[in-house]
Amino acid sequence: MSMYVDMILGGVFHAAVVFLVAAGLQLVFGVQKIVNLACGSFYALGAYFGITAVAGAAAMGLPSVVVLPVLLAAGLAIGLIGLPVERLLRTVYRRDESHQLLLTFGLLLVFQDVMRFLWGPTPLTLDNAYLAYGTAEFAGVRVPTYNLLVIAASIAIAAGLGLFLQRTRTGRIIRATAENREMSEGLGVNSNRVFAAVFTVGCMLGTVGGALVVPASAASLEMSVELVVEAFAVVVIGGLGSMRGAMAGALIVGLIRAVAIMVLPEAEILSIYVVVIAVLILRPAGLFGKAMA
C-alpha cells in the first residue's frame, strides 16, 4: 500500500509543478491565441529569482520557515516581467502564427542568456530550504512536508484562478475577450489592458512554479527548455486553451511518469508520448479542448 501512496505522491508533486506552467500557457493561448514558447523561461526565471530572494531573506536573518512565502512572493514579483514582454508581443498579435512562435522562441533563448549573465552558467541550489518544514507521515509514508505544501499551493492557485475567471467581473471580461475580441472591444473593453493582465498572470504562474520547485531541485539554464516540452505534452493531452485540461493533463503526465518509473523505468519518457500520440490521433482537440475548424 505504502508503495502506491509514495508513487502517487511523487506523480502528483510533479503534476503540481507542471500544471502551473501549463496553466500559464493555456491562459495566454485561451485569451491571446499565442502559443508562448517562452513560458519555460518564466519557470526558470522564477527558480533563479527564488534562490536570490531566499538568500536575501537568510541574509536579513529571517527564519527558514519563511521559505515558502518568500518563494511565493518572489515568483509573483518576478512575474511582473510579463508586462514588458507583453508589450513586445503586441507587435505580432495580428501577424502569422509562425511569427509569434519564432518571437516567443527567440525570447526563450534571450532569457537563457540573460539568466546566464545574471546568475552564471552553473546550476544553483537552495541547500537546506527543502528540509525547512521537516517531514510528514501521509498514509503511512514519510513525505517531505515541502512536497505537500507545493501540492497544496498548486491546488489553491488552480482554485483561485478558477474562481477569479468564473466569479469576478474581470474574469468575465477576460472570458468575453477570449471568446470574441472584436465584440468585447465594441462593448468598451480595453483589450490591450486585458491582454497585458492575462499575459502577466500567465507569466506569474510560470515564475511561481519555478520558485516553488527550486528548494526540491535546482535552478539551471536547461530547465526552461525541458519544462516547455513537458508543458506541451500536458497541453496536447488536456486540450489547448483549457484550464481544466491543464489540470487533467498535468495529473495524467505526472501519474503516468510515476507509474512508468516504478514498473518500467526505461519507459519514463516513452509512456508520456505514447499517450500524447494517442490523444492526437483519437481526440486531436485534447480531453477538454474545443475542436477547431
Added chain:
Amino acid sequence: MNLNRRSVLRGIGAAGLSASMPGVFAPAIAQSKPVRIGILAPRSGAMGTVGECGIRAVQWAADRMNKDGGIAGRPVELVFEEETSPKDTIERFRRLVLQEKVDCVQGLISTGVSMGVAPVAEEEQALLIMWDGTTQDGVKEAMPDARYVFRSTDNECEAVMSSLLSVKYFGNKIKRVAGINPDYSYGRNNWEAFRQILTRAGVQYEVVAEQWPKVGTMDLTSHIAALKAAKPDFIFSSMLFADLPVFMKQGSAAGLFEGVNLALPAAGWQLNQLKKSFMPENIVFGHNTLYFALPDASPLQKAFVEDYMERYQQAPHWEADRAYFALAAYKAGTEAAAKATGRWPKLDEIIDAIPRQEVQSLGGPGRFRADKIAEQVFYQGLSTNDNAYDFPTLRTVNAYTADQLQKPPGMDFWEWLKTAKLPV
C-alpha cells in the same frame, strides 16, 4: 552572452615574464613568443561547475609555470573556447588549431564530445590532451593507435574502485542492491561493473531495483519512491552532475537512506553541493584523482587547495587535477624533448616524449601510457560529516593507482574484470 559562448580569453600574463627568472632551457632556446594552449571546457549546463573548476586550475597552473619560467623558457598563454555539443566543439577545436594556431589543445570532459573531436585532431595532426574525455565506445577503446590524442584514464576506474571498496567495507552485509545511474553508457557500464565485481567477490545479492534517470532530471521523487518500494540495503549510484545533490536531498527527505549503505563513485564532482544536512555518513565516496583534504598531500596540492579555497570559498575537485595534469604533462614532454634536442622541439618530438614522463600532478604522480591513456592515483573512502566544512570528507582514505583499476592496453574490459588481480 558572447563573452561566455565564444570568448577568447587570453588570460595568462605573459607580461612580466620577461622580467622573471630564466628557466633551465632559457639560455639555449628561450623565445619571447608564448606557447599557446587552447582550452576547450564546458562553462554552462550540467557540466558547468565541473568545467569551471578545471578552468580555474589550468589558470593557476599557467600562472605558476609562468612565474617559474614558463615551458622551456617560453611563457604560457591560454586561449579559451567552450565545450558544448560535439558539432560546435569540433568547430571551436578547428578554430583553435587553424586560426588561433595554438601549440596544443587541452580540455574536454564529455566522452560524447571527445569521440567527435579526437578524429579531427588526428586529421589536423594537432596535439590534443584531454582532461576527462576518452575515446571509449562504451568500454571499448575506439582509437587504440591514436597519434595526436592523449586521453584520460578509463571511465570505469572510479566504479571499479567503489565496487571494490563496497566489498571491502560492506561485503556480505550487501543483500538487496538497487542502482540509480545516469541513462547513458557511463552509467550503464558502471552499474554492470559493480554487479560483476560483487559476483566475483562472492557476495550473495539480488538486484531489487534499477533506475535510469536521464542526465539533468531534477525531479527524482518518483525514482525515489520506486527505490523505497524495493527496500534495498545498498544503493549504487554513479550520478555525477547537478542531479546527484538533488537525489541526495530528495532521498534524505523521503527517508530513503535509513538503514541503507551507499556507494557514490563520482560524488567528488559535486562535493560542494552535497551538504551535511542531507548526506548520511559512511558512504563509499569517490574523489577520483584529487581528494582536497588528503592528509599527506604534496606541497603542490596543499598550495593549490589553499589558494583555491581562499579565492573561491569552495573545495576543488578532480577536474582541477585533470586540467593541471594535462598542462604539466605537456610541459614535461616539451622540456624533455627540448633538453634532448637543444632547441624548441617539433610536435612529433613532444608527442614521443610525453609518455615517458612521470608528472607530479595536484592529486599525486601520473603518467601517460605508451598508448596515450593516462594513469593516475584514485582516492575514495568512507565519508564522515565530522569536519569543519558543510559537506562530507573522508573518514578513511583509500588510494589505488590506475593500473590497478583499468584494463591494460588492447584488453577487453569485461574479460579483464573477470581475470584481473584486483586490489581487494
